[in-house]
Amino acid sequence: MSDGRPTPRPSATFPPAVLDEIHRAADQGIYExxxxxxxxxxxxxxxxxxxxxxxxxxxxxxxxxxxxxxxxLGTRYAKRPISLKIxxxxxxxxxxxxxxxxxxxxxxxxxxxxxxxxxxDGGMTPEERxxxxxxxxxxxxxxxxxxxxxxxxxxxxxxxxxxxxKPGGGGMLLGQKITERVAEMRDLPVGIDQRSAxxxxxxxxxxxxxxxxxxxxxxxxxxxxxxxxxxxxRTRYDVALAVKAGADVVVLDGMQGGxxxxxxxxxxxxxxxxxxxxxxxxxxxMELDMHRKVQLIxxxxxxxxxxxxxxxxxxxDAVSIGSAAMVALGCNQNVxxxxxxxxxxxxxxxxxxxxxRCPVGITTQIPELEARLDPEQGARRLRNYLNVMTMEVQTxxxxxxxxxxLNLEPEDLAAMTVEAAAMAKVPLAGTDWIPGGFGGDY
Amino acid sequence: MIDLDLSQLNLRSVNERLQATxxxxxxQSYRVLHPNGCHALAVxxxxxxxxxxxGHVGFYCAGMNQAASVEVAGHAGPxxxxxxxSGEVRISGNASQSAGASGHGGLLVVEGDAASRCGxxxxxxxxxxxxxxxxxxAFMAQSGRLVVCGDAGAGLGDSIYEATVFVRGEVxxxxxxxxxxxxxxxxxxxxxxxxxxxxxxAKAASFRRYGSARKLYNFDIDHAGxx
Ligand code: SF4
Numbered sequence: 097m098s099d100g101r102p103t104p105r106p107s108a109t110f111p112p113a114v115l116d117e118i119h120r121a122a123d124q125g126i127y128e129x130x131x132x133x134x135x136x137x138x139x140x141x142x143x144x145x146x147x148x149x150x151x152x153x154x155x156x157x158x159x160x161x162x163x164x165x166x167x168x169l170g171t172r173y174a175k176r177p178i179s180l181k182i183x184x185x186x187x188x189x190x191x192x193x194x195x196x197x198x199x200x201x202x203x204x205x206x207x208x209x210x211x212x213x214x215x216x217d218g219g220m221t222p223e224e225r226x227x228x229x230x231x232x233x234x235x236x237x238x239x240x241x242x243x244x245x246x247x248x249x250x251x252x253x254x255x256x257x258x259x260x261x262k263p264g265g266g267g268m269l270l271g272q273k274i275t276e277r278v279a280e281m282r283d284l285p286v287g288i289d290q291r292s293a294x295x296x297x298x299x300x301x302x303x304x305x306x307x308x309x310x311x312x313x314x315x316x317x318x319x320x321x322x323x324x325x326x327x328x329x330r331t332r333y334d335v336a337l338a339v340k341a342g343a344d345v346v347v348l349d350g351m352q353g354g355x356x357x358x359x360x361x362x363x364x365x366x367x368x369x370x371x372x373x374x375x376x377x378x379x380x381x382m383e384l385d386m387h388r389k390v391q392l393i394x395x396x397x398x399x400x401x402x403x404x405x406x407x408x409x410x411x412x413d414a415v416s417i418g419s420a421a422m423v424a425l426g427c428n429q430n431v432x433x434x435x436x437x438x439x440x441x442x443x444x445x446x447x448x449x450x451x452x453r454c455p456v457g458i459t460t461q462i463p464e465l466e467a468r469l470d471p472e473q474g475a476r477r478l479r480n481y482l483n484v485m486t487m488e489v490q491t492x493x494x495x496x497x498x499x500x501x502l503n504l505e506p507e508d509l510a511a512m513t514v515e516a517a518a519m520a521k522v523p524l525a526g527t528d529w530i531p532g533g534f535g536g537d538y
Numbered sequence: 539m540i541d542l543d544l545s546q547l548n549l550r551s552v553n554e555r556l557q558a559t560x561x562x563x564x565x566q567s568y569r570v571l572h573p574n575g576c577h578a579l580a581v582x583x584x585x586x587x588x589x590x591x592x593g594h595v596g597f598y599c600a601g602m603n604q605a606a607s608v609e610v611a612g613h614a615g616p617x618x619x620x621x622x623x624s625g626e627v628r629i630s631g632n633a634s635q636s637a638g639a640s641g642h643g644g645l646l647v648v649e650g651d652a653a654s655r656c657g658x659x660x661x662x663x664x665x666x667x668x669x670x671x672x673x674x675x676a677f678m679a680q681s682g683r684l685v686v687c688g689d690a691g692a693g694l695g696d697s698i699y700e701a702t703v704f705v706r707g708e709v710x711x712x713x714x715x716x717x718x719x720x721x722x723x724x725x726x727x728x729x730x731x732x733x734x735x736x737x738x739x740a741k742a743a744s745f746r747r748y749g750s751a752r753k754l755y756n757f758d759i760d761h762a763g764x765x
Contacts, residue, residue, distance in 0.1 A: 243623065245604075299597075
């Protein structure tokens with residue numbers, strides 16, 4: 097320094113963000129509640145690479161040879177499994193957390209692409225049933241708006257046991273988002289903070305879950321695929337138990353999965369990343385000889401066709417996107433900067449869904465803000481994005497010599513870091529080394 | 539009355555028969571024999587039919603009921619009439635935990651006792667229990683009425699929203715944000731009517747009323763310990 101004094105040394109234990117958080121906690125006396133998913137860097141699909149074909153394997157012609165993308169879900173017990181044109185589905189997001197325009201845009205885009213979308217806490221709106229050709233109906237611990245007519249109207253049923261952003265925690269919707277319509281759907285007063293239950297009111301444990309699934313099947317004539325959604329934590333056991341309980345499909349949400357409002361401490365410190373979770377889930381399915389018989393949908397941090405290809409190569413049957421779909425609709429876009437600032441955010445660093453004052457009209461119930469998202473335009477943007485992801489995953493699959501994206505396999509992958517190699521159980525690039533044992537040595 | 543015998547028929551065919559009864563069909567009453575504690579019996583009914591079950595039932599009997607009247611001569615397992623929308627469900631014996639869970643409407647009558655979490659997350663259903671209930675009755679109950687002619691276990695009405703609880707006997711303890719409230723003439727009248735509908739020989743004036751103090755509705759630092 098010019099005055100000769102030494103440069104002040106910030107603490108590694110108390111960096112500025114930690115100091116700020118302690119000051120904030122001391123001021124406000126409440127934990128930070130926010131939207132979006134984990135912000136810390138975790139081992140992810142970015143740490144894997146695909147091994148394109150060469151002499152030992154031959155690739156398919158990029159634009160000429162077929163590479164199919166269709167997937168069928170719910171083949172185990174359901175009389176009417178779901179057929180999707182692409183292996184990318186839209187994750188459950190509630191009306192309440194999202195505004196009606198966003199829900200409609202998502203439904204339309206999913207329909208245009210031949211894929212499914214999912215309801216959320218609070219039940220099914222007529223608009224989303226209308227706009228979604230294939231709609232998955234969530235049965236959540238809160239049971240807000242749960243209605244047997246909607247159950248029968250759905251194309252599949254998803255029993256939500258946990259969410260990647262908060263395995264073991266219940267939902268939250270803060271009072272500012274509880275308008276009359278949202279309150280009515282949930283049978284609760286307008287304007288109160290809704291803390292949804294974290295456990296189902298009428299079952300605990302896998303034996304009960306089996307009976308719950310039986311009940312849902314009996315109510316819907318065994319027609320609909322029943323999914324069980326778990327947040328990634330003790331994934332191997334949770335997946336095995338969901339299979340034992342009779343699920344047709346397991347939905348696995350890693351810790352990068354988003355949320356509309358959850359305690360920051362939960363988002364950042366509970367659950368495991370998607371990468372090791374997939375591998376554990378596939379191991380559990382293989383151990384039970386149920387891989388591909390019970391389909392696995394993976395979510396949590398899927399952003400591109402590369403992520404999809406890697407998830408499929410690790411053994412998933414499909415992926416699900418939530419946050420990325422919102423980004424395609426305009427989340428964090430650099431417009432209306434003053435409105436981002438007004439809620440204490442920046443375009444590009446916004447996680448303020450919990451405020452209900454989304455500057456781009458996605459996670460809001462305020463009509464003026466919602467008007468910023470035109471459902472038709474939003475649907476077009478999301479369709480484009482889904483299309484790009486699909487073309488990307490096809491490109492990568494062809495490069496690996498696959499005529500169907502589901503033919504991608506762990507053999508097509510290598511890891512860029514020791515951590516990713518250990519978690520995904522694929523060799524470190526350029527070696528045969530899988531830390532902790534070789535593939536198949538479980 | 540049509541007999542459906544679970545010692546001869548499987549669960550699917552019994553439920554299918556009950557679910558498929560159309561409005562205006564000649565036969566609208568059924569008797570289900572030998573239930574032997576089977577789960578998910580008489581679930582998802584949508585028509586105003588009458589179902590009499592002779593014996594004990596397992597989990598989720600009459601789950602998500604709409605319009606039907608289901609009577610069980612016996613005891614019931616967990617989740618009796620869970621998420622019921624309308625109609626009436628009545629059992630002569632005791633109900634296991636989570637009876638009437640998340641029920642949106644209709645009337646559930648348990649003539650015996652009900653175990654823990656009776657009326658958990660209820661959303662408009664009326665539940666009348668002839669005997670006593672276990673702990674955490676009306677836990678997170680949102681709306682509707684829970685009437686207990688006997689005693690209530692610990693943690694009654696914990697985190698309750700706008701549901702109302704009436705208890706005639708002893709309350710072992712109230713849960714977070716649940717308080718005793720004044721019994722107004724309107725409450726007495728409505729309770730007397732509900733007791734009459736449920737066929738309970740009990741005087742409304744002998745009950746006390748409980749509901750939400752509404753202190754946990756929005757986060758308040760002074761109540762942080764209760765969250
Ligand atoms: S832009 Fe809207 S949807 Fe995106 S993080 Fe901010 S508030 Fe949430």
